[in-house]
Amino acid sequence: xxxxxxxxxxxxxxxxxxxxxxxxxxxxxxxxxxxxxxxxxxxxxxxxxxxxxxxxxxxxxxxxxxxxxxxxxxxxxxxxxxxxxxxxxxxxxxxxxxxxxxxxxxxxxxxxxxxxxxxxxxxxxxxxxxxxxxxxxxxxxxxxxxxxxxxxxxxxxxxxxxxxxxxxxxxxxxxxxxxxxxxxxxxxxxxxxxxxxxxxxxxxxxxxxxxxxxxxxxxxxxxxxxxxxxxxxxxxxxxxxxxxxxxxxxxxxxxxxx
Amino acid sequence: xxxxxxxxxxxxxxxxxxxxxxxxxxxxxxxxxxxxxxxxxxxxxxxxxxxxxxxxxxxxxxxxxxxxxxxxxxxxxxxxxxxxxxxxxxxxxxxxxxxxxxxxxxxxxxxxxxxxxxxxxxxxxxxxxxxxxxxxxxxxxxxxxxxxxxxxxxxxxxxxxxxxxxxxxxxxxxxxxxxxxxxxxxxxxxxxxxxxxxxxxxxxxxxxxxxxxxxxxxxxxxxxxxxxxxxxxxxxxxxxxxxxxxxxxxxxxxxxxx
DNA sequence: GGCACCGTTCCGCTGAGTGGAACGCATGGC
DNA sequence: GCCATGCGTTCCACTCAGCGGAACGGTGCC
Numbered sequence: 001x002x003x004x005x006x007x008x009x010x011x012x013x014x015x016x017x018x019x020x021x022x023x024x025x026x027x028x029x030x031x032x033x034x035x036x037x038x039x040x041x042x043x044x045x046x047x048x049x050x051x052x053x054x055x056x057x058x059x060x061x062x063x064x065x066x067x068x069x070x071x072x073x074x075x076x077x078x079x080x081x082x083x084x085x086x087x088x089x090x091x092x093x094x095x096x097x098x099x100x101x102x103x104x105x106x107x108x109x110x111x112x113x114x115x116x117x118x119x120x121x122x123x124x125x126x127x128x129x130x131x132x133x134x135x136x137x138x139x140x141x142x143x144x145x146x147x148x149x150x151x152x153x154x155x156x157x158x159x160x161x162x163x164x165x166x167x168x169x170x171x172x173x174x175x176x177x178x179x180x181x182x183x184x185x186x187x188x189x190x191x192x193x194x195x196x197x198x199x200x201x202x203x204x205x206x207x208x209x210x211x212x213x214x215x216x217x218x219x220x221x222x223x224x225x226x227x228x229x230x231x232x233x234x235x236x237x238x239x240x241x242x243x244x245x246x247x248x249x250x251x252x253x254x255x256x257x258x
Numbered sequence: 259x260x261x262x263x264x265x266x267x268x269x270x271x272x273x274x275x276x277x278x279x280x281x282x283x284x285x286x287x288x289x290x291x292x293x294x295x296x297x298x299x300x301x302x303x304x305x306x307x308x309x310x311x312x313x314x315x316x317x318x319x320x321x322x323x324x325x326x327x328x329x330x331x332x333x334x335x336x337x338x339x340x341x342x343x344x345x346x347x348x349x350x351x352x353x354x355x356x357x358x359x360x361x362x363x364x365x366x367x368x369x370x371x372x373x374x375x376x377x378x379x380x381x382x383x384x385x386x387x388x389x390x391x392x393x394x395x396x397x398x399x400x401x402x403x404x405x406x407x408x409x410x411x412x413x414x415x416x417x418x419x420x421x422x423x424x425x426x427x428x429x430x431x432x433x434x435x436x437x438x439x440x441x442x443x444x445x446x447x448x449x450x451x452x453x454x455x456x457x458x459x460x461x462x463x464x465x466x467x468x469x470x471x472x473x474x475x476x477x478x479x480x481x482x483x484x485x486x487x488x489x490x491x492x493x494x495x496x497x498x499x500x501x502x503x504x505x506x507x508x509x510x511x512x513x514x515x516x
Numbered sequence: 517g518g519c520a521c522c523g524t525t526c527c528g529c530t531g532a533g534t535g536g537a538a539c540g541c542a543t544g545g546c
Numbered sequence: 547g548c549c550a551t552g553c554g555t556t557c558c559a560c561t562c563a564g565c566g567g568a569a570c571g572g573t574g575c576c
Contacts, residue, residue, distance in 0.1 A: 015315025017532065018564065022277045023319045026340055033347050037523055047566045052524065057273025061281040071523055075344035080382070081375050082284055083341020084399045086333035089291050117339050124338070128386075141342045275563060276533065295554055305535040310555065329554055518576090525570075533563075539556070546549090 021046060022054045026063065026075065030118075034072045087124055092214075092223060095255045099248045100127050100225070107241060109229040112209075114150040115222065116161050117142070119168040121151040124223075146184055147173045149199040149211035150224035156191035157213050157221035176201045196242045197224075201231055208234040210241045212249035217257050225249045279304060280312045284321065287333050288376075294330045345382055350472075350481060353513045357506045358385050358483070365499060367487040370467075372408040373480065374419050375400070377426040379409040382481075404442055405431045407457040407469035408482035414449035415471050415479035434459045454500045455482075459489055466492040468499040470507035475515050483507045 024044045028035055035043075041051035055073050058064035062078030087093055096113050104111045104127045113125040123141045145151030145165045155162035166181055178184045191197045196212045203209075211226035225248050227234070227241045234241060282302045286293055293301075299309035313331050316322035320336030345351055354371050362369045362385045371383040381399045403409030403423045413420035424439055436442045449455045454470045461467075469484035483506050485492070485499045492499060 015318050016276055016280070016311055018274055018276050019280045019312065019315045020319065022274070022280070023316075023321060027319075030340070030343065038521075048523085049525080049567080050565065053274055053564075054277065056524095057277045058281075060273050061278065061285075063281060074347060075340055077344055077348065077373065077375070077380075077382075079337060079343075080341035080345045081380050081400070082288070082333060083338035083344075084380070085288065085337075086335055086341075087338045088399060089332060090335065115335065117335070122335075122339050122342070141346060142339070294552095296552075306554085307536075307556080308534065311533080314555095520573105520575085522573075523571095526568085528565105528567105530562100530565085532561105532565095534559105534561085536559105537557085540554095542553075543551085544549105545551100546547100 018054075021050070022058060025051065025054050025058065026079075029064075029073075029075050034067060034070065034074045036070075036072045040073070090124075092252070092256060093124060096125065096223075096225070096252050099252055100125060103127075103225070103227070103244060103248050106244060107227055107229075109227045109234075109241070112150060112211075112224075112226045112228060114148075114211075114224050114226065116145065116151075116154050116158070119145055119161075119165045121145050121148055121154070121224070143203055144171060144173065146170045147177045147199065147203040148226070149197040149209040150226045152178075152187055152191055152199065153197040153211040153213045153224040153226075154221045156188040156197065157215070161221075162188060173203050174201055174205050176205075178202065194242075196246055198238060198242075200235070206231055210234065210238060210245055212242070212245040214249045214256070215253045223252075225252065276312075279308070280316060283309065283312050283316065284333065284337075287322075287331075292325060292328065292330045292332045294328075298331070348382075350510070350514060351382060354383065354481075354483070354510050357510055358383060361385075361483070361485070361502060361506050364502060365485055365487075367485045367492070367499070370408060370469075370482075370484045370486060372406075372469075372482050372484065374403065374409075374412050374416070377403055377419075377423045379403050379406055379412070379482070401461055402429060402431065404428045405435045405457065405461040406484070407455040407467040408484045410436075410445055410449055410457065411455040411469040411471045411482040411484075412479045414446040414455065415473070419479075420446060431461050432459055432463050434463075436460065452500075454504055456496060456500075458493070464489055468492065468496060468503055470500070470503040472507045472514070473511045481510075483510065 021044065025040055028040050028043050037052050037055065038048055040055065041048045044051070055064055059066055059073070059076065062076045064073050065076045066073050100111045100113055111127045112123050114121040114123050120142050143151065145155055145161070151165070155165060166184065170177070170179055170181070170184060172179055178187055196210060198208065198210050200208045207228055208231040209226045209228040211224045213221040214223040214225060216222040225245050227245055279302065283298055286298050286301050295310050295313065296306055298313065299306045302309070313322055317324055317331070317334065320334045322331050323334045324331050351371075358369045358371055369385045370381050372379040372381050378400050401409065403413055403419065409423070413423060424442065428435070428437055428439070428442060430437055436445055454468060456466065456468050458466045465486055466489040467484045467486040469482045471479040472481040472483060474480040483503050485503055
């Protein structure tokens with residue numbers, strides 16, 4: 001370290017360095033299915049030996065796994081095990097489940113509960129309808145926030161989240177995905193006015209979704225409930241689903257704040 | 259440390275100590291929804307300050323969360339986010355999904371894919387049937403391995419797993435749960451002979467399941483596919499479901515080894 | 517065959533991580 | 547009302563765990 005600076009203290013750290021680095025390693029895999037040691041080391045800016053040590057440790061506990069054929073690494077199933085526990089125990093999840101089931105019964109469509117995660121929406125629960133199963137499996141568990149009704153919904157009521165998505169860019173998923181900051185902001189404004197969001201073929205061609213925001217105690221949009229279905233069927237009567245998701249979201253929010 | 263020992267080296271460790279300890283902390287929450295700092299420190303045998311530092315670090319990255327009301331800690335949603343990625347990317351999951359969907363269509367029942375995790379079975383995928391949804395939600399995502407057909411199935415073909423369950427005990431879930439080591443071993447023997455497992459009201463009263471083992475490249479039972487339904491309906495014709503899960507499991511195993 | 521890169525291993529230096537002690541604050545039994 | 551107990555949190559000095567760099571064997575591409 002080049003001397004000269006009057007020994008600036010930096011207690012800023014969020015905690016233990018090696019643990020933080022280990023978690024950084026896991027984060028590396030958020031958008032890459034498989035990575036080698038050297039890759040990981042480069043991404044998080046540590047020595048190769050350090051990355052190797054960290055990954056070996058993570059593997060020892062099942063948080064990561066090594067592909068014996070390629071020698072590269074991937075996320076481990078232990079993460080899934082713990083993640084399931086986390087989700088099942090979350091207050092929101094517990095309260096939301098019956099509401100979502102009711103929504104599904106009333107609409108006969110697929111219902112999602114999603115929360116913001118970084119610049120994407122993470123689908124925490126998905127209740128599928130039998131006949132539409134094939135369609136739905138086209139929707140991954142995590143989608144860029146500007147391409148879905150849930151994502152736009154949360155962004156509309158969370159300035160920080162909206163801006164994060166903007167600076168991360170608005171990559172097109174389909175021809176109808178919002179592509180410019182101008183369109184994006186206009187869409188958010190309309191959502192704030194209407195109280196719900198609609199996405200027509202913006203994430204997957206042929207699928208339309210309607211979402212309403214769930215507000216937490218602090219008044220922040222902490223989740224969204226959405227209905228997804230084939231575009232023609234949903235568009236035939238947008239008002240119905242819109243009213244239903246809104247009321248479900250409101251009930252959920254009220255029970256959360258209790 | 260009391261001197262006297264000739265300074266025995268112990269390079270046995272699976273890796274970085276502080277990272278391993280951090281993962282131990284997460285494991286503490288496997289069977290407890292919420293824990294305080296002191297609890298955690300006691301469980302993993304470190305100083306309170308260490309536990310606090312570790313949990314603060316985990317919270318900083320969303321792997322844990324602090325309940326602002328009680329000051330205690332729980333698992334964080336980041337685990338869920340990463341866990342979903344891990345599951346979706348797993349080879350088995352990718353191959354199994356269409357097979358499971360087909361099974362569901364043929365039987366009209368609820369289908370599970372489960373993997374062994376510790377002394378329990380972890381449900382990696384669940385395809386629910388509309389009309390039975392209420393019933394199924396009684397089944398949690400993780401069940402003691404002696405009370406389910408999937409668990410007995412894997413145990414029947416994995417001595418280590420079976421013994422682990424035995425030493426952990428056979429807590430009764432219902433009146434019909436296998437309770438003695440003798441019954442347990444007898445059940446496993448029968449499963450080995452028949453090639454599939456049946457659980458009648460052993461996990462949840464009124465529900466019966468039929469499961470077949472999935473073998474990996476090494477010939478170990480690495481997962482199980484199961485069909486669940488109301489006891490009377492399943493028992494009316496056990497052979498059908500049994501043959502179907504067996505064939506699905508065989509196909510999955512073959513494709514896995516490819 | 518040479519080169520570049522991979523995952524892995526080894527090693528000595530040092531500062532990050534450790535446990536213990538002290539803090540302020542609830543809780544509850546006397 | 548008060549002391550005892552336990553909580554989550556903060557601080558600190560000692561020391562050994564974790565760091566980067568160098569070296570190794572293997573693989574695949576020019």
